[in-house]
Amino acid sequence: RKEVEQDPGPFNVPEGATVAFNCTYSNSASQSFFWYRQDCRKEPKLLMSVYSSGNEDGRFTAQLNRASQYISLLIRDSKLSDSATYLCVAISGGSYIPTFGRGTSLIVHP
């Protein structure tokens, strides 16, 4: 079983829609969590950190649920430019081992 799982999608939504992605992790020792955005043939770019108390940055909200071992990303008022692949990352404590999910593809259409 893969340690970090994501629905690959694609999620195909109209502009202005609200879309949510979930990501589950199996390693209970994971301590740090992030969402990255990756455009085709580009490097992943850090989108935001994820905390149990929630983290909001403009139209983006990330949430961590430690009890259920999942993290979420909510995008409100989707823009065409939000089209990309969104990767969740869980980093284990101690030895700092980052594990990426396979990514969720988002397509925002006019």
Next chain:
Amino acid sequence: GAVVSQHPSWVICKSGTSVKIECRSLDFQATTMFWYRQFPKQSLMLMATSNEGSKATYEQGVEKDKFLINHASLTLSTLTVTSAHPEDSSFYICSARGTGLQWEKLFFGSGTQLSVL
């Protein structure tokens, strides 16, 4: 944020040649760097973890004699694909662990698209 410079961005080479990819941390010291490869529409696959001044730790199934990693300084790590073959064609990306207040975060190079003819 921290900047990681990776080059070359594109490499086209003949089968059997060796290709070196460099990653430099420009404004911080990267004690740990990770090397990934990614096939089209696939996830990032961790190849190896390199720590400055020590041997790299390779993931299962990654040939250490084929993918040579050197992390001789706190700002430079290199990946050499030796005797490249068409099946080695892929997108290779390095990332460095941040320092100070950004110690939890990963910062990526811009990637290298390798095409082996």
